[in-house]
Amino acid sequence: MKSYDLLLKGNEQWAKKKNHEDPGFFQRLLHLQAPEFLWIGCSDSRVPANQITDTDPGEIFVHRNVANLVINTDVNVLSVLDYAVNQLKVKHVIVCGHYGCGGIRAATTKTDFKPVLNMWLRNIKDVYRYHRKELDSIKDTQMREDRLVELNVQEQVYNLAKTSIIQRAWQQENRPDLHGWVYGLKDGLIKPVFEMNAGTPIDSLYEFDDL
Numbered sequence: 001m002k003s004y005d006l007l008l009k010g011n012e013q014w015a016k017k018k019n020h021e022d023p024g025f026f027q028r029l030l031h032l033q034a035p036e037f038l039w040i041g042c043s044d045s046r047v048p049a050n051q052i053t054d055t056d057p058g059e060i061f062v063h064r065n066v067a068n069l070v071i072n073t074d075v076n077v078l079s080v081l082d083y084a085v086n087q088l089k090v091k092h093v094i095v096c097g098h099y100g101c102g103g104i105r106a107a108t109t110k111t112d113f114k115p116v117l118n119m120w121l122r123n124i125k126d127v128y129r130y131h132r133k134e135l136d137s138i139k140d141t142q143m144r145e146d147r148l149v150e151l152n153v154q155e156q157v158y159n160l161a162k163t164s165i166i167q168r169a170w171q172q173e174n175r176p177d178l179h180g181w182v183y184g185l186k187d188g189l190i191k192p193v194f195e196m197n198a199g200t201p202i203d204s205l206y207e208f209d210d211l
């Protein structure tokens, strides 16, 4: 048996179990998804949105990338955000990072990861630069990295608020609230680190007046 056959076998067992526990489950989700949450998380295999929040398919709309970044030229994340906010009408957008993030650690080194990864990680180096004073004052490497994980989540929440997608939804429908969370690989627990409720004032530099 090939390794991927285990995935298919696992899927079969899961579907059977789910159907047994809740016979209407798949039928209910067949024609409608109405999740209340958009999750922007890290691609890390140890941080699966549904499992760590003990939720089912249908409950969270998910986007994941290396180090959970919200970049204003990334058509992928912006399409997901647009669809989640304007079509699914989610009430909350969660950016969830995690301690021990390889992307965050990589960005703190001088290693040349070659063009594409370098481009991506540059955004994290910028987060470090915005908070250089605080981060440089933390002598312990692990603690400094952990703090960068938290600050990165905070910056990505700001990045969400800078989009016209979020600003329009805030103005017209007073949603969604934005949340910055960090997951701990050591204990499996999520720590909320930053929040911007709908309508929170932002730096006027980023405000649009013709929403």
Ligand SMILES: [Zn+2]
Binding pocket: 042, 043, 044, 066, 067, 068, 098, 100, 101, 102, 103, 104
């Ligand atoms: Zn990560």
